[in-house]
Amino acid sequence: MFSRVLAVSIMIVALSLVGLPALAADNCQTCHFEFEDEDGASHKFVRDIHGQKGLGCVDCHGGDPSLDDMDEVRREKDYRGVPSHLEVPRFCARCHSDAAYMHEYNPSLPTDQLEKYKTSVHGQRLFNNRDDKVANCISCHTVHEIGDAKMPHSSTHPVNLIATCGKCHSDADYMAGYGIGTGQVDDYVVSVHGVALLERNDLGAPACNDCHGNHGAAPPGVTSLSAVCGNCHAIEAGLFNTSPHEPAFAANDFPMCETCHSNHKILKPDDSMVGTHHEAVCAECHASDDGTRAFAIAGTISEALSRLVTAHGQAGEVLSEAIEKGMMTTDEEFRFKEVDQALIQARTMVHAFDADSVLSRTGPGILKADSVRVNSAALIDEYHFRRKGLGFATLFITILVVALYIKIRRIDRGLNE
Ligand code: HEC
Ligand code: HEC
Ligand code: HEC
Ligand code: HEC
Ligand code: HEC
Ligand code: HEC
Ligand code: HEC
Ligand code: HEC
Ligand code: HEC
Incomplete structure (x- = not known):
């Protein structure tokens, strides 16, 4: 018993001895953690992917982590200090463009960020014009709280990325002199994509980088x-x-x-976008006298869509009434879904910009809608017929009961006499 306790104690002591030097060695983080506040590098670093993967201050800044004096650290040959805005891309790329080094950590991580960045308007202006207002790596990734795109706190998480780009691109003063608009974020936020991503958290909708690329943001x-x-x-x-x-x-x-x-x-988009009227986008480029069939085709497409919409609406109304009356509508509901489908497909088919493609969906759609309407109306008739039948049956049964009652009374009376 005693020997077992001793063995465990020795093991604990041995383990802590092995562990201690490793903990004590990173004076950078320990010392910085003591004097820095919540916004300081070392406090933020808890959330940083580099910290989480076991890297330390020294991996980026250099210096000797066993020293316990900052002045001595600064005198170290390999102390890199703090890079300027223009130096940051190469500062990060020292590792991120080193395929052999990155492979050790994560073989699937690309190592082309600097190469791609150089092709972007950001990179070209930074390297060619020494422009320190364009985005460098940390403008998009932050510093000391860098995350991968899946971490909810990360500046490159799709939901946060809009503000990350907007920080500069929505700031008219900051962007003054570049000659490009600053309405991208305002426009994006009200778009189908912005609403899907920011209001419904639909990560399938594109954020800025899905269209512009991450590093070739141009x-x-x-x-x-x-x-x-x-x-x-x-x-x-x-x-x-x-x-x-x-x-x-x-x-x-x-x-x-x-x-x-x-x-x-x-x-x-909606159906008013297609057609020959003023608001239709087709009318921006086409007219009845432009020598092409386009204007006439736009009219045909618009008319076909509106006929299907009308048929769809009427069928829907009658079907709802049949459902409300509790009739067996399973078949018609199924068929009505096919009408929905035909409408969706017809709107997509607009992009063939030819009448036959759209008609190939609206034609069968209208036929189906009509049959849903007719069959649902028949179900409603059946309902009324049954109601009438029920009325007759009730009347008949009542008469029968009264007659029986009278008959029984008579028999009773006959027996009593
Ligand atoms: C004994 C405490 C201590 C240790 C150990 C220490 N630092 Fe510092 N460090 C400081 C102080 C204090 C500052 C100055 C902060 C200020 O000016 O606000 C500083 C500043 C810095 C800066 C800003 C740039 C500069 O040169 O001023 C960097 C980067 C930095 N330290 C990285 C490191 C790294 C990397 C290590 C480990 C190799 C380290 N520090 C170890 C206390 C320390
Ligand atoms: C992934 C690389 C990386 C790591 C790891 C890293 N830093 Fe930095 N650090 C930078 C860059 C890049 C800057 C320049 C920031 C800027 O230009 O605003 C910087 C700037 C600083 C500064 C200057 C003031 C500031 O906050 O911007 C201090 C101090 C600092 N780092 C300390 C640390 C300490 C302490 C650690 C470890 C806890 C650490 N850094 C880890 C990249 C790194
Ligand atoms: C000392 C080498 C080194 C330096 C310098 C460095 N990184 Fe990293 N970085 C790594 C390693 C290692 C990983 C973790 C890869 C893994 O395991 O997934 C990483 C991960 C990342 C990731 C997350 C990638 C992902 O999606 O999984 C980003 C973003 C990143 N670094 C950006 C930067 C930026 C920005 C700088 C410059 C401020 C920088 N790094 C400097 C080594 C470095
Ligand atoms: C204009 C903004 C922007 C700039 C500048 C930028 N990045 Fe990125 N970076 C992103 C975005 C957005 C992602 C997220 C991709 C995703 O959705 O997974 C990313 C992803 C990454 C990744 C993960 C692997 C990959 O390639 O997808 C690394 C590593 C990385 N960046 C490093 C860097 C380095 C190093 C630099 C500077 C040379 C840099 N980034 C400059 C926006 C930027
Ligand atoms: C640090 C500020 C800053 C951040 C953050 C930033 N940009 Fe930029 N961006 C600029 C500046 C400045 C220009 C240069 C404008 C020019 O010369 O056209 C620019 C140029 C561009 C251009 C080229 C515009 C053109 O046609 O000339 C695109 C596209 C762009 N940025 C997209 C993005 C995207 C997407 C993001 C986020 C992933 C982003 N930027 C983040 C500052 C920033
Ligand atoms: C990363 C994928 C992605 C990219 C890239 C993308 N979209 Fe979308 N788009 C979506 C998703 C997801 C929706 C559905 C949003 C919703 O549920 O309302 C959508 C919706 C739409 C809609 C509305 C459809 C409807 O029936 O309401 C239009 C129009 C559209 N996108 C056009 C575009 C155009 C134009 C581009 C290129 C400039 C583009 N999209 C790029 C994913 C994308
Ligand atoms: C659905 C794809 C898509 C999304 C999402 C998107 N863009 Fe664009 N962006 C474009 C296209 C296409 C252009 C036009 C390119 C051209 O005509 O040269 C453009 C142009 C730009 C330009 C050049 C100046 C201008 O306004 O024409 C900037 C800057 C820009 N986008 C920034 C952003 C930012 C920031 C976001 C995120 C809020 C974003 N974009 C989201 C597709 C997209
Ligand atoms: C930005 C301008 C533009 C818009 C908007 C536009 N078109 Fe066109 N369209 C053209 C051009 C240019 C041609 C080629 C005309 C030619 O051959 O001379 C064309 C050709 C056509 C043709 C082929 C005509 C033929 O005689 O072969 C059809 C059909 C057509 N467009 C339909 C439409 C419809 C429907 C819309 C609206 C949904 C539309 N277009 C919107 C520019 C446009
Ligand atoms: C010539 C004009 C024109 C062009 C070019 C055009 N669209 Fe459309 N788009 C329309 C019209 C008109 C509608 C509305 C159809 C309706 O609702 O009746 C529409 C509807 C849509 C819809 C919603 C309906 C559906 O298909 O789900 C999406 C998504 C869409 N467009 C995406 C795109 C994409 C992606 C491109 C480029 C490949 C594109 N559009 C090019 C005119 C155009």
Whole structure:
């Protein structure tokens, strides 16, 4: 018994001896933690991915962590100190562009951030113009509380990224002199994408970097940025690419999707966008006398959509009434979902910019809607018929009961006499 306690005690002492030097060695963090406040490097560093992966102050700043005097640290040959705004990219890339080093930690992490950054407007201005107002690595990643994009506190988490970019891009004073607008964030926030990401936490919706890239945050060519929409909206992009607009837009340098939807303030599209009336986007470029079939086709598409919408609405109304009356509507509800589907597909088919494609969805959709309407109306008739039947049955039973009652009274009376 005693020997076992002794053995455990020796083990604990041995373990703490092994552990102690490792703990005592990082004087950087210990000393800084003592005098810095909540906003100090060492306090923030608890949340930093470098800290969490076991790296210390010394891995970035250099110096000897066993020293207990800052002046001595500063005299160390390999003490790097604090990089300037222009030096930061190379300061970070010392590790992040070193494939062999990064492989030790995380083989799947790309090591091309500096290379890509150099192709961005940010990187080009930083290196070529020594512009210290453009974003460098820490403008986007912060310093001492760097996270990966999955950490909810991270400046590059999609939900936080909007403010990370907006910090500069929404600040008109800061951006004065560059000749680009500062409305990107305001526009984005009210867009379908902004509402989906920021209000519904839908991480499938694009944040700034999904369109601009993380490190090549620039449009190296309008066409490539434009093609980005197709990464998520593949069907629309596929239809567009085989439509008459593909060659026509390319010839005129019109970007593929933004020409009609804009880039940051993409609002929820509706049927009023297509057609020959003033507000229709088609009317911005087409007219009845422009020598093409486009204007007439826009009219046909618009009319086909509106017929399906009307048929869909009428079918829906009658179906709801049948459901309300408690009829067996399972089949009609199922068929009505197909009408919903046809409407969704017809709106997508607009991107073929040809009448037949849209009609191939609206035609069958209208037929289905009509059959839902007719069948639901029949169910409602059946309901009324049954109600009438029930009325007759009730009346009949009442008469029968009264007759029986009279009959029994008579028999009773006969027996008593
Ligand atoms: C005994 C305490 C102590 C130790 C140990 C220490 N520091 Fe410091 N450090 C300081 C003080 C104090 C400052 C100055 C803070 C100020 O000016 O606000 C400082 C400043 C810094 C700065 C700002 C740049 C500069 O040169 O002033 C960096 C970076 C830094 N320390 C990194 C380190 C690293 C890396 C280590 C370990 C290798 C380390 N420190 C060890 C106390 C310490
Ligand atoms: C991933 C690299 C990295 C690590 C790890 C790191 N730093 Fe820094 N540190 C930087 C960079 C980059 C700057 C320059 C910040 C700027 O320009 O605003 C900086 C700046 C500083 C400064 C100057 C004042 C400030 O807060 O910006 C101090 C002090 C400092 N670091 C201390 C520390 C201490 C202490 C640790 C460990 C707890 C640490 N750093 C870990 C990269 C790092
Ligand atoms: C001493 C080498 C070193 C330096 C210098 C360094 N890092 Fe790192 N960084 C790492 C390591 C190691 C990881 C952890 C990789 C892993 O295990 O996933 C990492 C992770 C990251 C991640 C998270 C990557 C992810 O998505 O998983 C980001 C972002 C990052 N670093 C940015 C920076 C920035 C910005 C700087 C400059 C201020 C910097 N790093 C400087 C070594 C370094
Ligand atoms: C304009 C903003 C911006 C700048 C500048 C920037 N980054 Fe990033 N970085 C991001 C975003 C956003 C992500 C997140 C990607 C994601 O969603 O996973 C990222 C991801 C990373 C990652 C994770 C691996 C990867 O490539 O996706 C590392 C490492 C990294 N950055 C390092 C750096 C370094 C080093 C620099 C400077 C040379 C830098 N970043 C400059 C925005 C930026
Ligand atoms: C530190 C401030 C700062 C931050 C943070 C920042 N930028 Fe920038 N950005 C600039 C400045 C300054 C320019 C240079 C404007 C110019 O020359 O056109 C610029 C240029 C750009 C351009 C090129 C504009 C053009 O067509 O000329 C794009 C695109 C861009 N930034 C996107 C982003 C995105 C996306 C983010 C976030 C991931 C971001 N920026 C974060 C300051 C910043
Ligand atoms: C759905 C894709 C998409 C998203 C999301 C997006 N952008 Fe853009 N952005 C574009 C396109 C496309 C352009 C136009 C490029 C061109 O015409 O040169 C553009 C242009 C820009 C420009 C150049 C100046 C201008 O306004 O034309 C800046 C700066 C910019 N975006 C910043 C941002 C910021 C910051 C965010 C996040 C709030 C963001 N973008 C989100 C697609 C997007
Ligand atoms: C990262 C994926 C992604 C990218 C890139 C993207 N989108 Fe989206 N988009 C979505 C998601 C997810 C929704 C659905 C949002 C919602 O639920 O309201 C959406 C919704 C839309 C809608 C509204 C659809 C509707 O029926 O309400 C339009 C229009 C749209 N995007 C156009 C674009 C354009 C134009 C671009 C390129 C400039 C683009 N998107 C880039 C993911 C993306
Ligand atoms: C930004 C301008 C622009 C907008 C907006 C636009 N188009 Fe076009 N469209 C063109 C150009 C340019 C052509 C090629 C005309 C030519 O061949 O001379 C074209 C061609 C067409 C054609 C082929 C015409 C033919 O005779 O072969 C159709 C169909 C068409 N557009 C339909 C539409 C519809 C429907 C809309 C609205 C949803 C629309 N367009 C919106 C620019 C536009
Ligand atoms: C010539 C104008 C035009 C162009 C170019 C265009 N769209 Fe559309 N888009 C429309 C119209 C019109 C509607 C509305 C259809 C409706 O609701 O009746 C629409 C609707 C949408 C919708 C919602 C309906 C659906 O398909 O789910 C999405 C998403 C969409 N567009 C994405 C894109 C993408 C991605 C591109 C580029 C590949 C693009 N659009 C190019 C005119 C255009």
